[in-house]
Amino acid sequence: MKSLVWNGKNIELKEREYPQIADPRDAIVKVTMSSICTSDLHIIKGFVPKATPGIVLGHEFVGEVVETGSGISNLKPGDRVSVNCETFCGECFFCKRGHINNCINGGWKLGCTIDGVQAEYVRVPYADTGLTKLPENVSYENALFVGDILASGYFGVELCEVKSGDTLAVIGAGPVGLSAMACAKIFKPEKVIAIDIDDTRLELALELGLADYALNPNNFDIESEIKLLTENRGADCVIEAAGAKTTFEMAWRIARANAIVALVAMYEEDQILPLPKMYGKNLVFKTGGVDAVHSKKLLQLISDGVINTDFLISKKFSFDEILKAYDFFEHKQDNCLKVAITY
Secondary structure, eight states: OEEEEEOSSOEEEEEOOOOOOOSTTOEEEEEEEEEOOHHHHHHHTTOOTTOOTTOBOOOOEEEEEEEEOTTOOSOOTTOEEEEOSSBOOSOSTTGGGTOGGGOSSOBSOBTTTBOOSSBSEEEETTHHHHEEEOOTTOOHHHHTTTTTHHHHHHHHHHHHTOOTTOEEEEEOOSHHHHHHHHHHGGGOOSEEEEEOSOHHHHHHHHHTTSOSEEEOTTTSOHHHHHHHHTTTSOEEEEEEOOOOTTHHHHHHHHEEEEEEEEEOSOOSSOOOOOHHHHTTSOOEEEEOSOOOOOHHHHHHHHHTTSOOOGGGEEEEEEGGGHHHHHHHHHTTGGGOOEEEEEO
């Protein structure tokens, strides 16, 4: 079968053997649609030390179950499924507490330490916990981002404990930031403020009703503007979804005293926590790795029309065009947010 393989330096389309059931809790899934994630680019650039050269890349996809192991009772061939970006056993210390990113037996494996989803078929470990059946009225396209990008956005909102009346600032109006804004609306904050250096993305956030205000750091002193919008207090909650060199400092500076700052971005270099400068703000910092435990809830919200992430798909490519899709995504051609790969 055709597969996109990372050889430790670059990527290439190659023929690989069809995956086989290796454990009773495995399932083989036919990939119907996948996407490319920034973390795929991080692997290619060498920012993910645990990534295994020679693997098939990819962890964000939807598909159809074609085979299940003997230990799977909640799925059957033909089921349309959303697939969690993390594999998790559901039984260890961390899983029982909802921290599936830290599963002792799983974690981020697909497309990192075992063959991923940018192939025609994939073996999914712990399929009984990691696969979620799609409601009848939810298409593959509707569900494409449930297991990763949408889950990450929801995770940021969850970490921030967003509630009615809050002012939420989201740094980064990319796919995760926009997903966070969409999820935040469920909890009825008074204001959602989108912050990005890309005016096109800010305009989209406003146009879709995901944000109430949009600020570009190239045009505004962000800290001053946030204070103007919050009676000089600062934001009640801050989600840092950009991961740029200046955005960590921006996050703690625009937060009010006793606020929660959720760091869901993946940084490419260490960040400094300047405790003397922030002394007295009494901030709470929460970080992720996403604990993507809400797939069923998110699918129901999509089914009910509360959330829609179809707008994130900037362009579709066939699997044969995946190298072109990587270039399109990495260089943000045509203001790209996400791409969809069809099989």
